[in-house]
Amino acid sequence: xxxxxxxxxxxxxxxxxxxxxxxxxxxxxxxxxxxxxxxxxxxxxxxxxxxxxxxxxxxxxxxxxxxxxxxxxxxxxxxxxxxxxxxxxxxxxxxxxxxxxxxxxxxxxxxxxxxxxxxxxxxxxxxxxxxxxxxxxxxxxxxxxxxxxxxxxxxxxxxxxxxxxxxxxxxxxxxxxxxxxxxxxxxxxxxxxxxxxxxxxxxxxxxxxxxxxxxxxxxxxxxxxxxxxxxxxxxxxxxxxxxxxxxxxxxxxxxxxxxxxxxxxxxxxxxxxxxxxxxxxxxxxxxxxxxxxxxxxxxxxxxxxxxxxxxxxxxxxxxxxxxxxxxxxxxxxxxxxxxx
Ligand SMILES: NC(=O)c1ccc[n+]([C@@H]2O[C@H](COP(=O)([O-])OP(=O)(O)OC[C@H]3O[C@@H](n4cnc5c(N)ncnc54)[C@H](OP(=O)(O)O)[C@@H]3O)[C@@H](O)[C@H]2O)c1
Numbered sequence: 019x020x021x022x023x024x025x026x027x028x029x030x031x032x033x034x035x036x037x038x039x040x041x042x043x044x045x046x047x048x049x050x051x052x053x054x055x056x057x058x059x060x061x062x063x064x065x066x067x068x069x070x071x072x073x074x075x076x077x078x079x080x081x082x083x084x085x086x087x088x089x090x091x092x093x094x095x096x097x098x099x100x101x102x103x104x105x106x107x108x109x110x111x112x113x114x115x116x117x118x119x120x121x122x123x124x125x126x127x128x129x130x131x132x133x134x135x136x137x138x139x140x141x142x143x144x145x146x147x148x149x150x151x152x153x154x155x156x157x158x159x160x161x162x163x164x165x166x167x168x169x170x171x172x173x174x175x176x177x178x179x180x181x182x183x184x185x186x187x188x189x190x191x192x193x194x195x196x197x198x199x200x201x202x203x204x205x206x207x208x209x210x211x212x213x214x215x216x217x218x219x220x221x222x223x224x225x226x227x228x229x230x231x232x233x234x235x236x237x238x239x240x241x242x243x244x245x246x247x248x249x250x251x252x253x254x255x256x257x258x259x260x261x262x263x264x265x266x267x268x269x270x271x272x273x274x275x276x277x278x279x280x281x282x283x284x285x286x287x288x289x290x291x292x293x294x295x296x297x298x299x300x301x302x303x304x305x306x307x308x309x310x311x312x313x314x315x316x317x318x319x320x321x322x323x324x325x326x327x328x329x330x331x332x333x334x335x336x337x338x339x340x341x342x343x344x345x346x347x348x349x350x351x352x353x354x355x356x357x358x
Pocket of ligand 1: 066
C-alpha cells in the first residue's frame with residue numbers, strides 16, 4: 019500500500035472545452051479511518067459526460083463540484099483496511115469515491131461486488147449506470163416494438179451500445195450514428211446493428227433517408243447538435259424521443275436555438291428527459307437480466323481503459339472529443355480479479 023493519496027481536484031471552472039490547467043493533481047496523506055469505516059484503494063474510475071456539468075456552476079439537477087474539491091466519480095476498488103465488522107479486507111466495492119486513489123468511507127454506504135459475476139470494471143459500464151440508463155430509457159420511454167426503426171446516436175459508447183442491443187432484442191430495426199468508420203464498423207459487425215451512419219459524413223440527412231426509408235419510430239438522443247437536427251424531422255407520428263443527453267453541446271457557453279418543438283405537439287411525440295438515479299432501485303433487476311448475457315457474450319461491450327490517475331483530465335477531455343472508443347475507464351491500480 020502506498021503511503022500517499024493522489025487526487026485530481028477541480029482547480030477552476032472550465033470555460034468551454036475543459037483544459038488540463040482546469041485541474042490540479044495533488045498528493046496528500048492516506049485518510050485515517052473512523053470506527054465503522056473502511057479504506058478503499060481504487061481500481062477503476064469511471065469517466066462520464068455528466069461530469070462536464072458538475073464542473074460548471076450552472077443550475078442543474080445535481081450540485082456542482084466545489085472549486086478546490088476532488089472531482090466526483092464512481093470507482094470500483096478493493097478494501098485495504100477495515101474498521102467495520104461487516105466488510106473484510108480484500109472485498110471489492112463500488113461507490114462514488116471520486117478522482118483519487120484512496121478514500122475512507124462508511125461501510126454502510128458500500129455496494130459489494132462479486133468478481134465472479136462479471137469483470138469488476140463492468141460495474142461502471144455495461145452492468146452499471148450506463149447500462150441501467152439504456153435499460154430504463156428503453157423500457158419507460160422508447161418502448162420499441164417489433165419491426166420499428168430505432169436510431170441511436172453515440173452508438174458505440176457506453177449507453178448507446180446497450181440501448182441498441184436491447185432494442186434489437188425487442189425485435190426492432192436498429193440504426194446507429196457514430197463518429198468515424200472504425201466506430202461504425204464496430205457498431206455493425208460486433209454490436210449487430212442493422213446499419214450505422216458516420217455523423218461526420220457530408221449528408222447525414224440523406225444517409226438517414228436511405229437507411230430509414232420508413233422514418234424513425236424511436237430516437238435515442240445522446241449527442242444533440244446537427245445529429246439531432248438531422249433526425250428530428252424524420253420522426254414518425256407517435257415517435258418517442260428518448261432524451262438521454264446532448265454531449266456535443268455540453269461545452270457551449272450559450273444554449274443553441276433548439277428545434278421547433280411545435281412538431282412535438284403536431285405529431286403527438288413524446289419527448290421526455292430522465293435521470294437514471296430516479297430508477298436506481300432497478301439496478302438489481304437490470305443486473306440479473308444483463309449479467310448472464312454479458313457472461314455468455316450476447317451483450318457485448320467495449321472498454322477504453324487508460325492507465326493511471328494522472329491521465330484522467332486528458333482522457334476526460336478526449337471523451338468530449340470522441341477519442342474514447344467504448345466505456346472510458348481510468349485504471350487506478352491492479353485488478354487482481356482480472357488476472358485471477
Ligand atoms: N439521462 C441520464 O441519466 C444519463 C445517464 C448516463 C449518460 N447519459 C448521457 O448519455 C450520453 C452518452 O453517454 P456515455 O456515457 O455512453 O458516453 P460515450 O458515448 O461512451 O462517450 C461520449 C461519446 O459522445 C460522442 N460525442 C462527443 N462529442 C460529440 C460531438 N460533438 N458530436 C457528436 N458526438 C459526440 C462521441 O461518440 P461519436 O464519436 O460516436 O460521436 C463520444 O465517444 C451522454 O450525452 C450522457 O450525458 C445520460
